[in-house]
Amino acid sequence: xxxxxxxxxxxxxxxxxxxxxxxxxxxxxxxxxxxxxxxxxxxxxxxxxxxxxxxxxxxxxxxxxxxxxxxxxxxxxxxxxxxxxxxxxxxxxxxxxxxxxxxxxxx
Amino acid sequence: xxxxxxxxxxxxxxxxxxxxxxxxxxxxxxxxxxxxxxxxxxxxxxxxxxxxxxxxxxxxxxxxxxxxxxxxxxxxxxxxxxxxxxxxxxxxxxxxxxxxxxxxxxxxxxxxxxxx
Numbered sequence: 699x700x701x702x703x704x705x706x707x708x709x710x711x712x713x714x715x716x717x718x719x720x721x722x723x724x725x726x727x728x729x730x731x732x733x734x735x736x737x738x739x740x741x742x743x744x745x746x747x748x749x750x751x752x753x754x755x756x757x758x759x760x761x762x763x764x765x766x767x768x769x770x771x772x773x774x775x776x777x778x779x780x781x782x783x784x785x786x787x788x789x790x791x792x793x794x795x796x797x798x799x800x801x802x803x804x805x
Numbered sequence: 806x807x808x809x810x811x812x813x814x815x816x817x818x819x820x821x822x823x824x825x826x827x828x829x830x831x832x833x834x835x836x837x838x839x840x841x842x843x844x845x846x847x848x849x850x851x852x853x854x855x856x857x858x859x860x861x862x863x864x865x866x867x868x869x870x871x872x873x874x875x876x877x878x879x880x881x882x883x884x885x886x887x888x889x890x891x892x893x894x895x896x897x898x899x900x901x902x903x904x905x906x907x908x909x910x911x912x913x914x915x916x917x918x919x920x921x
Contacts, residue, residue, distance in 0.1 A: 732908060740844075740900065742911040753909070785850055787908060793868045794840075796850040 700724050700788055704797030710805040715776050719800045721786035723767045730790035733762055733771045736783040736799075745784075746771060776802075807831040807910045809903050814915030817893055825888040825915060827903030832910075834884035835859060840908065841877060841888050843899035843917075853877075853901070856886060871897075893919045 701724040711717045721731065733746040744753050746762035749769060759774040773780055781804050786797040813825040827839070838861075841853040854877040857864040865877050876889040886903055900914040 734908075740914050742902065742904075744909050744911075747907065747909070783848065787850075787852075789907065792866055794852040796852070799848055799850070 699793055700727060700791055700795055702786055702788055702795055702797040704786055704800055706800060707798065708801045708803060710803050711776055712805045713776055713778065717773050717776060717802065719771045719784055719786075719802075721764075721769045721771070721797050723769070723788055726766050727788045727790035729765060730788055731762075731764065731769045732787045732789070733760075734785045734787065735780075736785065738782070773802075807905070809905065809910060809912035811901060811903055811912045811915040814901060814917045816918045816920065818921050819893060819895055819919055821893055821919075822889070822891045823893060823917060825890070825901055825917070827886045827888075827912060829884045829886070829903075829905070832905065834879075835881040837905050838907075839877075839879060839886040840904045841886075842902045842904055842908075842911075843897075844902070844914070845899050851899075854888065890917070893917075895919050 703722045705720045729749040731749050735743045735745050745756050745760050749764055750762045761772050763770055781802050784800045788795055808830045810828045817823050836858050838857045840855045843853050844850050853868050855866045856877045856879050874892045879886045898919050900916050902911050902914045904911045
């Protein structure tokens with residue numbers, strides 16, 4: 699199975715700050731990576747697909763990049779609604795796997 | 806608007822069975838590849854199963870942790886996907902989500918608790 703190591707597990711940050719979340723795969727996943735945001739009520743929203751394509755309606759302050767085994771999600775200027783859990787997902791190979799999550803919290 | 810509504814979650818004893826349903830609307834269900842994903846109480850997400858469309862012979866795939874115990878199925882006439890869960894274990898306790906379109910859309914989830 700492909701392991702996804704997501705870091706950090708917790709990210710304290712301030713409004714307006716730029717933050718980056720990392721997702722490292724145990725083997726190449728050929729850009730087959732999505733990023734998700736989960737709110738406390740359990741709602742899951744896809745932010746980025748295929749490494750860097752922004753989902754329709756998602757603010758442009760979100761961006762994704764990476765290749766091979768190393769991927770990242772960046773938020774350029776944090777707004778209050780961005781404080782949530784974030785997960786990466788690889789769909790290159792069965793079984794599909796998720797990172798352990800990053801809790802983005804207000805500093 | 807794509808909608809996915811999961812139902813069927815409940816408290817069940819270890820070794821028992823439970824069937825989850827995901828009713829969908831807002832897209833062409835018969836062409837869609839459907840997934841079940843679960844989230845443990847520790848918040849870890851785990852892909853559980855996938856079923857492809859009729860054109861793909863309804864091929865199914867499972868996580869090793871549920872293979873032989875869980876069965877994913879679909880009814881295109883009802884735009885619904887199901888997860889039959891047998892021989893449930895305490896570690897199957899989770900919120901179960903259905904998702905579609907390469908995990909683009911997710912339901913609100915249904916809680917399954919396995920405990921004696």
